[in-house]
Amino acid sequence: MSSFHNTLGKFHRRWCFGRVLLILLLLVAAYAVAMLLHGWLDYKFAFSQEAREKYNLILFVILGVVGLTALVQTLRIPREKIAALADEKLSDPRKRILAAASLEKLESQPDATEMQKFHLDRALLDASTELDKLPASSRMPFRAMGLSALAVFAIGAVIWGISHWAPEPFRVVSTRVLDPSSDLPPYSPLRFEITPDAPRAVYGGEAVVQVKITGGEIEHDVVCLIRDPLTGNIEQATAYREGKTGYARKFENALAPVEFAFATGRARSDWHRLDVLLEPKVSSAMITVTPPAYTGRAELTYPLEGGEIKALEGSTITLALESNRPLSSGKLELKALDKGKDARVEKVDGNLTGEHGVRFSWVAHRSSKVAAVIHDVRATPSAKPLELTITTEPDQVPSVELASPEQMVLATPNTELPFLGEVEDDFGLAKVSLVRALLGYRDRSRVLADSLVKREYNFEEPLKLAELGVEVGQILEFYLEAMDRNPSLLGMGVSDVVRVKIISEDEYAERLRSAVQLKNFTARYRALAEAIRESQQALKELDEAARAGDQQAFEEARKKAEAAHAKAEALADKIGKDFNAFEMEKRLSDIAKEAARKLGTNKETLGQLKLDDGGAAARKQIEQMQQRLGGAQKKAEQAELDAELVRKVGDVMEMASRFKKIYNTQQSIVERMGTIAKEVAGGNTRNSGQLDGLARVQDRNRDALEQFALDLKKRAEALPDDFGQMKLDVHEFLQKLEELDIPDPMHTSSEMARKGKSLDAATNALLALSLLERMMNQPDNGFSSMCRGDGPPKFGVKPDVAGTMQQMLDSLMKRAQGQGKGKTGGAGGGVGGSGQDGFSVAGNDVNIPVYGPDRLAFSETSSGKSTASSSKRGVGVQRSSQKPADQIAPDQHRKSENAKLLPENIPAKYRNAVKRYFSQEDEASTPQS
Template sequence: MSSIDTPNPSTGRTSFSSVLRPFRRRWLLLASTRMLLWSLAAVVVIWLTAMWIDLVWALPDEVRWWVSRIAPPAALTIAAALVVTRLVCHNDETIAEQIDQAKGTGGEIRAGLQLESRPQPRQSVLTLGLASLAIDRSRQLAGSISAGDVFRSETLRRPSIVLSSILGAVILVAMIVPGIAKNQVQRLLSPTSDVPPYTGVLIELQLEQDSVLYGDDVLIRVTSSGARVDRMQLVTRTRPGDENVLPMLPAADASDDGSESQWQAMLSNVTEPLTVYARTGRSRSRYHELSVTMTPQLLPPTVRITPPAYTRDATYEGPIPEYGIKSLAGTEVAWRLSSNRPLATGTVELKYRDGTTESLRLQPESDVARSFLSGQLDAESSTVYGSMPLVRPGQFTLSVTDVDGITSRETISGNITLHQDQRPVVRITSPRPVSLAIPEIRIPVTIEGADDYGISRLSLYRSLNGSPASKMDLESDGTRQQLARWNLPLGRYGLTPGDEIQLFARIEDNDPAGAKGAESPVTIVRIISRQEFDQLNLRRQGIESLQAKYAASQRHLEQLAEALRAVDEAAKAAAESGTPAAQQALHEKLAAAEQAAQAAAEAMEKFSHEAMPIDVDRELTKRLAEQAKQIQNLSEQLASLKADDPNSQQPLSKQQQEHLRKMAEQVASERNELQQNAVQPLEQLQQVMPLIVDQRRFEQIVRQQRDLERRLNSLNTAEEPDQRRIAELESQQQQLRQALDQLLDDIETHARALPDQPDLEKLRQTAQEFVEAVRESAAESKMMSAQTGLLNSEFDAAHDDAKTAADILESFLGQCQGMGNQACENCKMSFNPGSGGANLGNSIEQILELMGMKPGASGMRPGGQPGMGFGWGAGGGYSQRHPGPNNVGMYGAMPSPVQSNSQGRGDRTSNGVASVHTGSPGDGQPDAVDAAPVDAGGGQAQQAVPGKYRDKVSEYFRQLAEQLGE
């Protein structure tokens, strides 16, 4: 029989606590996990509840902070406390009991644990042995059981399902409404950040800039989307917490349904930092911080520039000119500097070109401030003023300092430029620098002076044949532009052809530091005879000068006819009424008719003594003299009808009225005769004269081409060629070819310009046929080949081509002469010699000779240019009209072909020919001259220069004239 040992704790057996330790750890793990899952579920539920409440009623930031920051640790703390509490209450006996229940051991493990932990009483050895066996049995049984079989993980299923369900619901909601979910999560997890509550309306606020200068305005734009918004408010909050609400104005709708719209508002005069946001109902935008820069800003300054009084310039007030301040020394400059901040002072730093510096202090209140503010006593605190005179050129720099002593970061700089009072300029615009005049006329003298600021004196100097010049002061009003006119009475001086008058003008400005003067170039007026004047005038104007006096005579006759018609009407009225007023009117009409007849007779008599050395003019002036006598007789008859006393004037008898009608018929007959036998034929001659000139030009080109061909024959290919001569010959051939091409163009132009008259149609047709024939010929191509041969040193070929071109051109001489002769025949037919009209005779040849177009004058002009006594035109062509020196002024008694007679006046039509008639000369003092177009050498050029550039142009020409004079 074996012995039963008494249990002894000191032996090496494992205690029941060591056996139950894995069960305890398993239970603790499952209990902690279960509590953690429930805690997380509780936290999520709390958060969801808070987010839902915040979605319905926006929770304050503090509540959301407590929910997001305190709820999680509080739930974990409660769970941990519960675990610890259960852990304290959950001892080995409880674990043994749970094991017995799980495995159905009938309490055996719990009994063994109790036996082991119970104190050992003093009992028998048998009892103790049996207790030891029971304990060992229980220990072995507990060791054979797994902790996972007792404490299963299924206990975590429920909290896991609950937590997963909550999270799944959250994820599903986030997928359905991600905007709401994201917004609420941000508001809950970041309670201190600026996350607006979700309302379905998204408001985005935009600032042009986050920082503004003190006192500036800020434009704020807001865009709302998500739902239609009817109104929007802008809220500004200062740092102390004061809020100001402003309504915003709608700008535009960005969507058709109005779900997206734009708003704007202007914050004026921002002087402190602000927090701004936009709101509508419960919706608002994020907060935006708007800071303010306190440094003063220098705003665009205002300057007032007052020139010296003698300049008569207006005062300028406005922004600084783009190129700085430019004026005379002594100009007063007043400054006005403004800022966005209250200012204490302003500074104008001056740095002169000589290296010296100077500083001008500007103050808020001063005499300058009162003048700027139109007499107000108090100046603005944000504006400073000051003034200074301009003394030296240099640079200026502007800055301001506010009341806190802070100086503006930016500055404004510019240049100071001092102008010099320039010398004046003066010139005589009429007569021209070189002029020709007959002895008995009055020449208009026009003097133009200019100065940059004012003219104080204007004088005219004149001398005769080199005698000492006499001075005559002209009236001056002190302005910058002076125009003085004076008539030079040549008839008073007893001049003869060959005398020479010299004129020049002097001008002085109004510079208070000392007047500066200038003198014009000398104008020379040479006296010529009537015959020389007629020849020069015909050379310049051609047939127009021949036609002018007959057109003027016709105008006198028209005026006389009109006066006679007025007398006839007045006579009828006087005979019917018999009133004194009618008799007075008749007397006046008779006096006017007598005066018109006397003027016509004198003019026609004068024209009859001015016959040119032309056959047709000699013939027509005889008829003009006869008509002058008849008109003179008519004037005497009109005088006999007029009583000396208007009150005693009796009505005209029937015999007198019949005589008056006969006089009117006589005047009409004389006018028609003059029109048919002189005016119309000369007009037709003027129309066909260009083609006659073209014939002479073609003849000269043919002669020059033949002459060139003969000189080309002297070139020898065997000898060393003279390259300079070859170049000259090639240039002459090119000029002839260009002249021919220009001539053909002119013939076409002149032919098209002929009036549509049956007797001129044949002339037009022959001229056009001539041009087509010459162009279709090989003349121009042969002339080009001759040029090419000369360039390639193929002299024989060049000569042959030049000869062929000359032969071709000579073959057209007959046709060309036919064209010109046809024109001449047309003229002769117009003059109608068989009907008693004037005989043309050699008039055309005489006119061409006087125009400088005498055939065969020369073969080649100096310098290698072709010529035949008239000018070589642009592009190689001949100058058709006015070949003479057109820069020479001409003054004589030649009537204008368009305008009636005038006293001492030139016009564009007459090309500088003054229409002056002899008469009683004036007293030589300055007087008014008719304001007609001045001679082309003078006034027209002045009018073409804009006023603001005229001074500079005049100064330029004055300096140029001085340099040329030197």
């Protein structure tokens, strides 16, 4: 291959490379001009994305075809054309380069002569030499390349100038034409501010978006463009104006995400996305209630069906929720039902238990409203909270009741008190104690049961006061105290305080006498006499059977007599040991003891008695038994007669107490009417309305006086003949009562009171009172003396009979005194004695239970027979040896600060007991008027 071929090839390659560079520069210049045109057209007409993409595609196709064609033509230029171009660049008229290129083809001919080869080589060498003389500037199209580069630079300068002169339009337009697939809106001086920036709507719900347009005048209608993100379809909707530059669009029934933008004319906002949130919903809920450990109750888990949960206070509540959506979190709020106590809201964060589950756990200290909200993974909250109510049941303190004895009792020092208590707790007891104290001194506690595991405990135990070393006048206090297993140490319950006042046996006897009814006074005497008579009658029937010699009749009579003796012996034994309230009962007790001894001897004899030898021996033994029992029978019958005598005299003495009661009532009426009369005289009529009630009381007192006269006459006629002087005194008393005509001023007083004449009413009431007092103060009249309470007249009776009469009269007069006197009250608008119409009885404690030695209660039946029943007042015991450890000794006074308890520091159920405890103590320490 010749050197010409290589030299022409180098020239060919350089020239083609220059042509390629020239084509590229031309293509760049053409592209820049076309894009400037594209930008100008988009700035003017705001091409759509599709138009911009088509424009760019057509431009790329044209430039690609033109450039590719030019490149192909450049790269495929033949060597002859390149040789001619070289001759043109060398200005060679001989065309030696072209000729050499043509001769070069002959070089490969085999039949060429030597001369031909010489001339051929010479021509190629000369052409190669000439081609090497071609300057470098002529080897490439530098001129055209320079012009093209200058054109590219000029276009670049134009683009740079536009970018600095109008940077914002240039940025928008350049982005839109260079990246036609972008969502950048066409350039406009208007600015769109959309709120919210990322709107959301719950599935099936609605959302409102707003836009504020600034930067220029709005010359066209504002519309909302809605684009489907899946298909790209765009719909145009109306935007509603809000203010001068504000517009809004409401999206309703949102079921799928959409893209939206606001536009006016050629101006448009950026595209925004409206997300549709799928609501998380509760598909299932489980409740677990874990009671406090001390209750011993098992954990309970169940599905939530209703809206209320009941749990013990202090229980741990666990709420487990499952949702139809994957969850990210959960919130729970607790609001107290009783807002007055605590208005704050307690918040509980949920713990995820899986992709779809969340669990809340808290301790229920109060009844609350619960609202739970769950959030899915997109932070979408549930449409409405799950609401329920937690009702807490407080752990009640133990219920402690000391059923026996009563809250206030009287007892003698040797009494045995029946203590009966019931303790119950809702979950379980821990300890039960009996607390005892001497009033004003330190309490002492004795544990009755400890470490209990049951809910109920019954306490029944007699308390022997003699073992405690009590003394008359002391006041003892007892109460039960129970603790449950609540670790808060507030679960303590106490019973009401039982107070026991120690009284003497004399006071006990006096209280028994005040409770005895006159109609039953002879019952115990008659009961003993009847029992002995029945035994004697049984012996008489037995003697007749023995005389008849009938073995069967004798055996039946013997058993009957033995039964009668056993019954009489038991009754006599009880009466003999019975507590004596009246002086006569001491004689009856001795008679009963003697009779019991003789009845017992007869009973033993009856058990061995047999009908032998024709019955003579048996009849002799029966006669001995009759004689043995005869003395006791006479004594019992005599005591029965004496008791009947006391009862008949007691009927008259009771009338004296009734008169005293009438007097006391009249005295109360006078005091109240006098007070009202003074108030009215002073111009104060506030209490004048009570006159009508006082008139009714005056009428009742007048009726009581008239009935008193009738009853006294009847009872005096029933007196035995031996009491002629008493009959005469009663007759004189009744005659004087009739002469004074006391009911007349009583009637006038009530009439004046009804008419509102307080002074006249008080004057007549006072007149009646003075006449009653005149009746009581009659000298040398035994009945008047009894009315004054000076005692019965001296009768020719046995000393114990006289002493019993005196005791009976004292009890009757005390009873009348307690019922007749007292302080005035305001009940019913009236005033009077006997606790009626607003009159309150003071100082009457006959209703307080009394415990003392055992005493049988006898009563008279309609047939005149006596019946006996055991008294429930108490059980008498013998004084036993005392142990110092068991005695309640006043060894330590209570400290004053211990008595000053703050209510808030005392358990709720304990407060009432403490309040009663100290109120009773105050009452006991306050002297009665």
